[in-house]
Amino acid sequence: MKTLETTPKTTYQLMRETEHELEDFLQSTFFDTKSLLLDDQVSKFEAELRGREEAKKEIDKRINRYLEGIKSAPWAAMRGKGKAIHISIDSEWVFNHETGKNDILCYSYSVRIGDKSFSGVKHTDMAKLIKQCRDQGLSKEDEMDKRKQLTKKGYKIGFDKFIQELLIKAKARGFIEEWPEQTFIYAHFLRADIASFEEFWNIGKNNKNHKNSLTVVQGTVTSGRGAYGIDLDAIGRSKYKIENTKFYSSSNNAFETKVRFVDTMLLSSKASLDEIGELVGFPKMTLPGNMIERMDDLYCKDTSLFNRYAVRDADIALEYGLRMQKFALVDLREDIGLELNSLPSTLGNLGVSLFRHTCGSTAAMHDFLGYETRKKQYYHAKSNAIRNTYDISKTVSREYTDNLAVSALFGGCNFGAYFGVSEKGDYFDYDLSGAYTTSLVNSKKADYPNTFESKNIEDYLGDTMGFAYVRFKHPDGIRFPVMPCRTDLRGIYYPMEGETYVTSPELQLAHDIGCEIEILHGMVIPWVEGSTSMYKDFTTIIRKQRSKYKKEGNELYSGLWKLVGNSLYGKTLQGCNNSKGFDLATGLSKNIPYSPVTNAHYGAYCTSYVRATMLEVIGKLCERYGDDIKIISATTDGWLCNATEEQLDQCLDGPLAQRFQQICTEVSGEDMMQLKHHAKQIISMKTRGQLTAELGDTKPICAKAGIKAPKGVDENEWMVELFLDRYPGQKVARKHLASARDQWLKEMDLVSIHTEQTLNLEYDFKRRPVNPRIVEVRHPKSGEMVEHLSFDTVPWNTVDEGLDARTYFDEWRVNNCLKTMEDWDNWMDFYKVRSYLKGTGVKYLEDGSEGIFKVQMLRAITQGKWGLPKAPKRAPRGHYDKMVAMFEADGIEGITKQDLANSKGRKLLESKLPVTPRMLPLLSWLVRKYPMVDMTLIFHPIEVEEAVSMLEEYNREHTEKLAA
Structure with missing residues (x-):
């Protein structure tokens, strides 16, 4: 222009x-x-x-x-470069009782790429065969024959092929333009669904590391960050090998994508898919009747409903998995600044990542935990060069004291202090607020190089960390001893005296209540001067986030934050006790490796602090309010009792409780005690076995002692009925899934294994029963008032006393239950005889202690022992006839001449017998007939005084009868 x-x-x-x-x-x-x-x-x-x-x-x-x-070479594959694809899988099956395997009916899937998604169901040839047989009206036998033939021939889909088909389908629909760089596979309890595919142990068979594909975690299966490849090695470190997995396009061209398995069960606070669905707004569909156990019938009768049900499970797993991706990769960054490269396999790993973040760096975390980096060199032949490798190991000064800390590492404070039905009243279930995360904050930085040995109790008092092997004795009148003693089979006992490993918080408490303590071996690990706890920022974040989402009504995130917090405590103890896990790579049991944050010192100290704080408060309740306070049970971080909140507040002034409250104030501003439940009447069975007989102001207390209630029932009512109506030798159904070991080694499907176990809702004898009585309770089914035995408990004097009682009770309960006063009398008779006559060779007969006393009495009479008149060496003619007549005249029946003749030469027990109520009628007769009898030669020295007292009382009560 x-x-x-x-x-x-x-x-x-x-x-x-x-x-x-x-x-x-x-x-x-x-x-x-x-x-x-x-x-x-x-x-x-x-x-x-x-x-x-x-x-x-x-x-x-x-x-x-x-x-x-x-x-490229024919075997090479092009690597995917497209955006990630998310696939959830699920399967439905019916158990075949004849083959002992699952007949797989379908594979369901839900796929999402960005904002696009599709889902569906792929029916198996087995499902089609079953429907065909039933449409044709074939007999059950003919159908089973055909199913067996198909199983033998093989009908399951290969996992690789199944995923490959979904990828091809996504590309054909235009959902992806390029093959994905990453493919995420989600399932809820992955081991169940993976096992439904053809030879799940060969998944990733094109991968050279396929034998390391999967690892067992918490009873399920997961993979590392990479595809089919996890190699746990070195101390406190997980090294992941990222490998691509090869698939084929519709034109048979190979491509690779990184496959990552995500088991949503390991990332949830709820184990059930039903509960997960409710949390994410995808309620799990309910099926009519018992159709869940007969999915083949549902498929044949209503295929549409079958498909909707199958897809819903996959939809739930996918939705939850994606929310967890958002939680880990987006919300954590926005809320607390934690940037993760990928979703951790478990909440425990997430807890470790968060702790590393709050420490500031990996180096700072290792320094706090007592780890150091050690450089190693080796010759690499392929490159003809010297290469360096670095291992994370415990420092020498930490390792020096590690074994002592591991020995002092006990579980929670768990015991049942009452058995049976409680009297009606108000019972409260209190918990320490955030017990273990709060307790971790009590650990400052350990000064391992300045560790010193000490037998001086003063060195273990106050704010310090110490571990010792001690001999102790509690003062008389202590209702709840404070020194835990480990047993091989029965858990922790709290006796009045003994020897045990212990940590400084419990030494502090024992010293405060006046225990006699002799430190036999011990080490004190001081805190680094001026140091603070690196657990504090972690715990503060956990408490803040839990409180935030609780106020928002976000139950999902609130539960997740609680589990993330608790998981760090679990990771702190991981690998300390040399427990084993099944290794899929080798088919062997291997020691569970250390986690990146394992530290036996902090773990033992933390656990001890929780136990000691609980027992300090319980002890003050008993001291200040006496017998008015009834402690029902204690479990891990709380206890069930009848103390009011006002009474409880008056007992939080001990040094341990004050420190606990101080930490709670610093990290969250909350009170250290939280009321969880309230009830009007309790049924207490044993450790971790408490039920609600009469409801209070909250949901019922229902700790089922390891018993699994059937689906669809009120668990508390079902358990109360089971307890009240139990009988000796009763069997209950037990169902568990095949273990990972059996699946791998026996090439089993994940089948439910049904067995029966003997019901055991009897007391576990962690403490000594006293004060037996009958208490009434309403039967949940009939509504009528029924009676049941109840008793209080006191501590055993020694651990061996408790273990002996438990052993004898296990023998007695084979044919008995503790439900009535008659049961109590039978048990006490059995217990006293078995405990006092241990090692004598005397067996407990059907007529109990009365029969044993009768046998010994006849021997004493015929042998002239126990201070009785001398008997002739050879009985004259008619001597035994006269004695039999004497017994019959005095109302003692069942004694024959042969009994007397046999007694003449048999071994007699002297100063061995216990005294029991059942012996008193014969004992009374013996003393009246032979006044010269020496009671000290009859009864054990400990029992003589009680025998005299019981005999006098018996004679007073039966004066008229004796006079007659």
């Missing part, structure tokens, strides 16, 4: 411009339609040119990919 010149022109120049030129100028300037048309054409041309350039680039890109595939 021309422009109008603005510079001055001469007259000559103006004359040279013709009128035509001037006309052209004006028209081109103000009326240039040709120019506008030309501009439009140019812009269109440029756009077309740009489109062609882009098309050319796309064509070049595809040609290069094609040439790359042509030039």
Whole structure:
């Protein structure tokens, strides 16, 4: 376009411009339609040119990919570069009782890429066969024969092929343009669904590391960050090998994508898929009747409902998995600044990542925990070079004291202090607030290099960390001893005296209540001067986030934060006690490795602090309110009792409780005690076995002592009925899934194994029963008032006393239950005889202690022992006849001449017998008939005084009868 010149022109120049030129100028300037048309054409041309350039680039890109595939080796595969695809899987099956395997009916799936998704169900040939057989009206036997034939032939889909089909389907629908770089596979309890595919142990068979594909975690299966490849090695470290997995497109071209398994069960606070569905707004569908156990019937009768049910499970797993991805990768970054590269396999791993974040760095975390980096060199033959490797190991000064800390590492404070039905009243279930995360904050930085040995109790008192092996004795009158003693089979006992490993918080408490303590071996690990706990920031975040989401009504996130917090405590103890787990890579049991945060010192100290704080408060309740306080049970971080909140508040003034409250105030501002449940009447069975007989103001207390209630019942009512109606030798159904070991080694499906076990809701004898009585309770089924035995308990004097009582009770309960006063009398008779006559060879007969006393009495009479008149060496004719007549005349029946003859030469027990109520009628007769009898020769020295007292009372109560 021309422009109008603005510079001055001469007259000559103006004359040279013709009128035509001037006309052209004006028209081109103000009326240039040709120019506008030309501009439009140019812009269109440029756009077309740009489109062609882009098309050319796309064509070049595809040609290069094609040439790359042509030039590469036939076995090579192109790596996916597209965005991630998320796939959840589920399967439905019916158990075949004849083959002992699951007949797989379908594989369901739910797929999501960005905002696009699709789902579906793939029915197996087995499902189609079953439907065909039933449509044809074949007999059950014929159907089973065909099912067996198909099972033998093989009908399950290969896992790789199944995922491959879904990837091809996603591409065909246009949901993805390129093969994905990453593929996430979700399932709730992965081991169940993976086992439904053809030979699940061969998953990833094209991967050279396929034997390391999966690892057993918490009874399920998961993989590491990489695809089919996890190698746990080195101390406190997980090294993941990222491997690609090969699939084939519809044109049979190979491509690779990184497959990552995610088991949503390991990332949830709820174990049930039903509960998970409620949390994410996908309620699990309910099926009519008992159809869940007969999915083959549902498939044949209503395939549409079957499909909807199958897909819903996959939808729930996918939705929850994606929410966990958001929680880990988005919400954690926005809420607390924690940036993760990928979703951790378990909440425990997430807890470790959060702790590392709050420490500031991995190096700072290792320094706090007592780890150091050690450099190693080795010759690498392939590269002909020296290479370096680095291991994370315990420092020498920490390792020096590790075994003592492990020995002092006990579980929670768990015991039942009452058995049977409680009297009606108000019973409260109190918990220490965030017990273990709070307790971890009590651990400052350990000064391992300055550890010192000490037998001086003063060195273990106050704010310090110490571990010792001690001999102790509690003062008389202590209702709840404070020194835990480990047993091989029966858990922890709290006796009045003994020897045990213990940590400084419990030494502090024992010292405060006046225990006699002799430290036999011990070490004190002081805190680094001026140090603070690196657990504090972690716990503060946990408490803050829990409180935040609780107020928002976000039950999902609130539960997750609680589990993340508790998981750090579990990770702190991981691997300390040399427990084993099944290793899928080798088929062997291996020691569970240390976690990155394992530290036996902090773990033992933390657990001890929780136990000691609980027992300090319980002890003060008993001391200040006496027998008015009834402690029902204690479990891990709380206890069940009849103390009111006002009474409890008056007993939080001990040094341990005050420190606990101080930590709670610093990290959350909450009170240290939280009321969880309230009830009007309790049924207490044993450790971890408490039920609600009469409801209070909260949900019922229902700790089922390891018993699993059937689905769809009120668990508390079902358990109360089971307890009240139990009988000796009663069997209950027990169902458990095949273990990972059996699946791997025996090539089993994940089948439910049904067995029966003997019901055991009897007392576990962690304490000594006293004060037996009958208490009434309402039967949940009939509504009638029924009676049941109840008793209080006191501590055993020694651990051995408790273990002996438990052993004898296990023998007695084979044919008995503790339900009535008659049961109590039978048990006490059995217990006293078995405990006092241990090692004598005397057996407990059907007629109990009365029969044993009768046998010994006849021996004493015929042998002239126990201070009785001397008996002739050889009985004269008629001597035994006269004695039999004497017994019969005095109302003692069942004694024969042969009994007397046999007694003459048999071994007699002297100063061995216990005294029992059943012996008193014969004992009373013996003393009246032979006043010279020596009671000290009959009864054990400990029992003589009680025997005299019981005999006098018996004689007073039966004066008239004896006179007659």
